[in-house]
Amino acid sequence: MIRDFSLIWQSADRLLDGLINTVLLSLVGAVLALALGALLAIPLMASNPVLRLVSRGFVDLMRCVPFLMLTYLVYYGLPRLGLRFDNWTAGLVAIVVYNTAYMAEIIRGIWSRLERETIEAAVAFGFHGWRLVSRIILPQIVLAAGPMIGNQLIQIIKDTAFLTIIAVPELTHAANSIQAQYFIPFATFITAVLLYWALCMLVEVGVYAVERIAEKRR
Amino acid sequence: MTLNAFLSLLNGAGVTISVSLAGIALGVPFGLALALLRWQRVPLLAPLATVYVSLLRSTPAVTLCLLIFFALPVIGIEIDALSAAVATLALNTAAFNCEIWRSGLMNFSRDQIEAARTFGMSGPLTFRRIIFPQLWRTCLPSLVNEMTLLIKSSTAIAVIGVAEITRAAIRIGAQTYDPLPPMLVATGIYIVLVLVFVGLQRFTERVYGHAGGAA
Amino acid sequence: MTDTASESRDAPVLAPVLEISGLTKTFDDKVVLDGVSLTVARGQTVCLLGPSGSGKSTLLRCVNWLEKPDQGTVLLCGERIGMRPGGVVPMGNAELAKLRMRMGTVFQHFNLWPHLTVLQNIIEAPVHVQKRRREEVIAEAEALLENVGLADKRDAFPSRLSGGQKQRVGIARALAMKPELLLFDEPTSALDPELVGEVVAVMKSLSQAGSTMLVVTHEMGFARETADKVVLMDGGRVVEEGGPEEFFGNPRTERARQFLQRYVSA
């Protein structure tokens, strides 16, 4: 067993590459999905029924489809639309498309529960447009959404492991190739699991910090 | 797509369903056992359960599946792909189910437990006769919600070659050199599958009240 | 103060701070405001009374165009609110904001922004809407907090304050805009009875210092002692208006007598 882990230590750079890809895919994916989700929340909250129906349809569809399946659809479907991406980018596109729906739903939920009065007070004080959104509405949403966005980020980190199936060189893929080379599956996958654990713990620490900030304001 | 191809997709759906149901059947009681250990603060075992839940909740199903399938034989436990698949889903869902059961237990009224004590009921008897009959009702909506998530993550078992629905679609795509149509049909079947569970969840919510904050 | 009031009513040299005329508002067939006219001269405190549902809040909301009236005009220092000169083209949000920032509103339920501290609540709009210098606004805000007796709560979050304290922050927040007109919508009705006094005291001193105020209230004591003019609304109309002595001592209409019997019997 000690020998196994020392073999892993020798392949640490490959594992690290995988870890970096996992982090990159998750973070870039989450940030893009959050931004697009915030935009998508607007039609979800719109008074126009057509806008609402179309955006809701997309969100509900994504919530019914497993991530792996969407990944395959993106992977095989994009070339049909004349878009050729490498596997890494195809994986990122899948993460973004999928999680935009989840982020939008999180933001919509919080937005609809925000106290209308605090927004109205801001309007009465002369806030409007982007400044109203960025100074009054968004900060309140971010504080309330911290834990939910954190959970979604953890979900994204875990979903990136599916990308090994389309040969994206993320953490699980790296672990799998190391174990296949040296045939030390136990040590490699345990190491990978512990690395995922550490990542998720980091996210939870971040969420905890946001929660502390939000707590004082409740 | 030929009828044969469609039938093999349905066959894949059958595998998805049966493996998922097996995972649920094992994972739900296992989750309850973990929750009870933590609720009762059983020395040694309770902290172990806490670590288990934290670890498993952050482990991707794909990685867990590979770990079980490739690593168990190394330490002398032979396991076939199907059993590894069931074990993956069960171990994974148990961690989430534990949180659901535990929040149900924490919210259970102390008064009722004390009342049972004053009637001389033992701990296990109180659990069986008083707590559990109410507990499962309050937890059911959240449990069904978790089952929906399990169905969605069950595609992970494709990674060790179990011929579940995505795997079946890939295989057909490889034969016809046209992967998109079988994948779209598979997606359609999946949506129906998930909608059945969502419907079940709505039903349990209506009958047993809203899903709690757990999961 | 009363002098200026009667002067401005008899001989309007300057345009009144607020001039509402013929305001009408219906919510799906329900007439809530039915031709309301009302003026508030500079330095006046006008108290708006009336039973629940008589349209008082709606009137205030029409003044800062949170609610768009169906008919009638609202003039702030002679400038039309909501419509561009000519009265056909509605104002855009930016134009409305320019007028809104000249009024300060105090809400029944405080409506403080929960993600900001007391000080941040007060400086938020002056800094980000009026674009005034931050240091200058902070200095003023601290002075305002001193005036309402909350200097020590500068860095607290609203959730940690009592209702009375919240409302005093609400008043300081409105004052920080250096508004030409202060609007109060039942500022004390959400407060526990023992907390009403502290808020009323702040409002009285504002009135004595010459602020122009339109106050919806059920505090008859405040109206009697502080108002330059009392206006009674019922069913979306102004049914009586006059100085506090006549209004409370010798109401002209039967409706006012009934109202006073109900509210001032105590």
Ligand SMILES: Nc1ncnc2c1ncn2[C@@H]1O[C@H](COP(=O)(O)OP(=O)(O)OP(=O)(O)O)[C@@H](O)[C@H]1O
């Ligand atoms: N957005 C709205 N949609 C429909 N009806 C409304 C709306 N806002 C107010 N109303 C109705 O208009 C009437 C007047 O309401 P308003 O809030 O102006 O009364 P008020 O005099 O402020 O009463 P209170 O003393 O209870 O605050 C009420 O009957 C109310 O139900």
Ligand SMILES: [Mg+2]
């Ligand atoms: Mg009102």
